Amino acid sequence: MSAREEREAELAAGAGIFGRWLLQERELRGLGRDEVARRTRLAPGMIEALESGDPERMPPKAYVFGYLRTYAGIVGLDADDVVLRWQEVVGPEESSAVAPRRRPPRKAATLIAVAVALVALVALAVALFAPPRQRAPLQLRKLPSAERAPYPSEPPPGR
Numbered sequence: 119m120s121a122r123e124e125r126e127a128e129l130a131a132g133a134g135i136f137g138r139w140l141l142q143e144r145e146l147r148g149l150g151r152d153e154v155a156r157r158t159r160l161a162p163g164m165i166e167a168l169e170s171g172d173p174e175r176m177p178p179k180a181y182v183f184g185y186l187r188t189y190a191g192i193v194g195l196d197a198d199d200v201v202l203r204w205q206e207v208v209g210p211e212e213s214s215a216v217a218p219r220r221r222p223p224r225k226a227a228t229l230i231a232v233a234v235a236l237v238a239l240v241a242l243a244v245a246l247f248a249p250p251r252q253r254a255p256l257q258l259r260k261l262p263s264a265e266r267a268p269y270p271s272e273p274p275p276g277r
Contacts, residue, residue, distance in 0.1 A: 126173075129173060129207070129208060129209075130171075130172070130173055132171075132206075132207035132208070133171035133172065133173050133176070133207055133208065134170070134171040134172070135171065135207070136171050136203060136204060136207045137168065137169045137170045137171025137172070138169075138171065139203070140168060140169050140171075140189065140193075140200075141169040143193055143195055144169070144193050147193055147194055149192075149193060151165050151166065151169075154189065154192055154193065157192045158185075158188045158189060158192050160185060160188065160189070164177060164185065165189070168185060168186065168189060171207075182204065183201055183204075186200050186201055186204055187200070187201060
């Protein structure tokens with residue numbers, strides 16, 4: 119058996135013990151799995167995976183600490199103690215919650231973003247530094263006054 123296989127066997131054994139401990143603590147408090155699932159808003163299968171300790175069924179590393187803290191809070195355990203126990207089982211290299219690495223942006227997306235920024239800068243520079251347009255001065259013409267006929271003093275005949 120290789121060192122890696124031995125480590126995986128130790129991890130599985132330790133995780134199984136940890137899961138049984140969680141199960142016992144929940145049962146000691148008289149809580150059913152469905153009730154814990156409802157109150158934590160975790161799927162019943164996830165509760166079962168945590169309590170089984172089976173590494174194959176455990177959630178991704180990024181979620182384990184949060185799930186364990188939520189589970190501990192509902193069951194009435196100290197969340198920090200539960201997380202520390204989990205870290206003791208899996209070891210520091212397995213338990214460290216590493217933030218996912220960001221992928222470098224694609225070259226095409228970067229080029230498009232740079233091009234859009236340059237176009238915006240050029241448009242801004244043209245708007246700010248272009249000389250104002252010359253407009254023809256406004257010329258007002260005085261229209262000849264219209265002569266109106268005086269109003270007749272008498273209404274037209276027939277009305």
